[in-house]
Amino acid sequence: MxxxxxxxxxxxxxxxVATYLWLYKIGVLGELQCGTGSCEYVQTSGYAQLLGLPVxxxxxxxxxxxxxxxxxxxxRRFASDRRLSVLLAAxxxxxxxxxxxxxxxxxxxxxAICRWCVASAVIMSATWVLSLADLRRAPATTP
Amino acid sequence: xKGFYLLLVGVAVxxxxxxxxxxxxxxxxxPSAPVAxxxxxxxxGYTLGSDSAAIEITEYSDFECPFCASFATxxxxxIREQLIATGKVRWRYRDFxxxxxAYSRFxxxxxxxxxxxxxxxxxxxxxxTNHQWAQTGKNPRGLFREFARGLGLDVDKYDxxxxxxxxxxxxxxxxxxxxxxxxxxxxSFYVNGRPYQGRSAxxxxxxxxxxxxxxxx
Numbered sequence: 001m002x003x004x005x006x007x008x009x010x011x012x013x014x015x016x017v018a019t020y021l022w023l024y025k026i027g028v029l030g031e032l033q034c035g036t037g038s039c040e041y042v043q044t045s046g047y048a049q050l051l052g053l054p055v056x057x058x059x060x061x062x063x064x065x066x067x068x069x070x071x072x073x074x075x076r077r078f079a080s081d082r083r084l085s086v087l088l089a090a091x092x093x094x095x096x097x098x099x100x101x102x103x104x105x106x107x108x109x110x111x112a113i114c115r116w117c118v119a120s121a122v123i124m125s126a127t128w129v130l131s132l133a134d135l136r137r138a139p140a141t142t143p
Numbered sequence: 144x145k146g147f148y149l150l151l152v153g154v155a156v157x158x159x160x161x162x163x164x165x166x167x168x169x170x171x172x173x174p175s176a177p178v179a180x181x182x183x184x185x186x187x188g189y190t191l192g193s194d195s196a197a198i199e200i201t202e203y204s205d206f207e208c209p210f211c212a213s214f215a216t217x218x219x220x221x222i223r224e225q226l227i228a229t230g231k232v233r234w235r236y237r238d239f240x241x242x243x244x245a246y247s248r249f250x251x252x253x254x255x256x257x258x259x260x261x262x263x264x265x266x267x268x269x270x271x272t273n274h275q276w277a278q279t280g281k282n283p284r285g286l287f288r289e290f291a292r293g294l295g296l297d298v299d300k301y302d303x304x305x306x307x308x309x310x311x312x313x314x315x316x317x318x319x320x321x322x323x324x325x326x327x328x329x330x331s332f333y334v335n336g337r338p339y340q341g342r343s344a345x346x347x348x349x350x351x352x353x354x355x356x357x358x359x360x
Binding site (some may be wrong): 005023025029032034040 | 145147150151154155158159161162165166273275276279280281283286287289290351
């Protein structure tokens with residue numbers, strides 16, 4: 001249960017980070033608070049769009065789904081439901097893969113780092129590890 | 144469990160509040176707002192190439208203009224290699240920010256402020272190569288600062304230059320010069336003072352320069 005709680009908390013923070021980047025992308029926020037990073041450079045590059053949509057919006061959708069699944073997993077009726085662990089692990093794995101792709105673009109193509117993207121990468125990586133641990137501990141059969 | 148949900152609500156409320164506060168803050172004024180025009184300082188534009196080149200091409204350009212960006216990133220590298228580096232041509236860049244573009248004058252100032260620290264062409268390349276900023280419609284102030292930092296500029300000096308709009312007079316003088324010469328759009332070119340009517344392609348410039356070079360011989 002503690003792992004699912006941690007996943008829910010991480011997904012909520014990730015959702016806030018992704019929402020922040022998405023609000024910037026659609027013009028609701030004027031400037032990103034980035035310190036010495038290169039947030040705006042990364043966020044205005046062509047790689048900040050995928051299939052016509054801002055990458056941050058995929059983050060919002062992904063974290064929101066993780067949050068909803070995590071919250072459902074905290075309910076008594078799903079607490080020992082393996083299917084939920086599988087769903088969480090599958091979504092977190094897809095998110096982790098996407099995170100690796102985006103980080104590689106920052107490091108090797110753009111040569112610029114966006115602190116908020118790094119924060120999201122750390123959150124997604126931790127979520128992935130926790131989701132695998134949750135899956136490992138889940139009962140082999142669904143009640 | 145109750146404590147956990149309270150924690151979640153707390154995080155959501157604080158995070159949501161921060162986002163709401165950020166969206167309510169007054170956005171920075173459009174940096175392309177009308178600027179006070181200082182007396183022109185006699186500056187005639189940054190140049191590339193040999194001072195002794197027989198042919199001078201003057202380009203009137205706008206950093207926000209997509210055709211200018213395309214020219215700068217596709218044609219200009221070839222022109223630099225074949226015509227400028229070989230000493231045949233001296234290239235002069237003049238600002239002609241179009242009034243329909245929200246941030247082109249701001250971008251022109253950014254390039255001038257980089258030029259103050261000896262990095263005009265580097266900033267010129269950054270502005271044109273990373274041209275996505277011109278399509279977003281967003282205030283590019285932070286992005287241009289990042290360009291400045293990436294180029295190794297003294298950012299405090301750059302900020303002071305931008306905040307004081309130190310080279311607004313130069314940019315305006317360049318616009319007036321272009322208008323006086325009949326520039327209507329960007330990019331526009333003048334070859335040894337004469338309007339160039341050909342295509343904005345490196346091959347066409349090369350053909351013209353080769354024919355002019357033969358005449359000089």
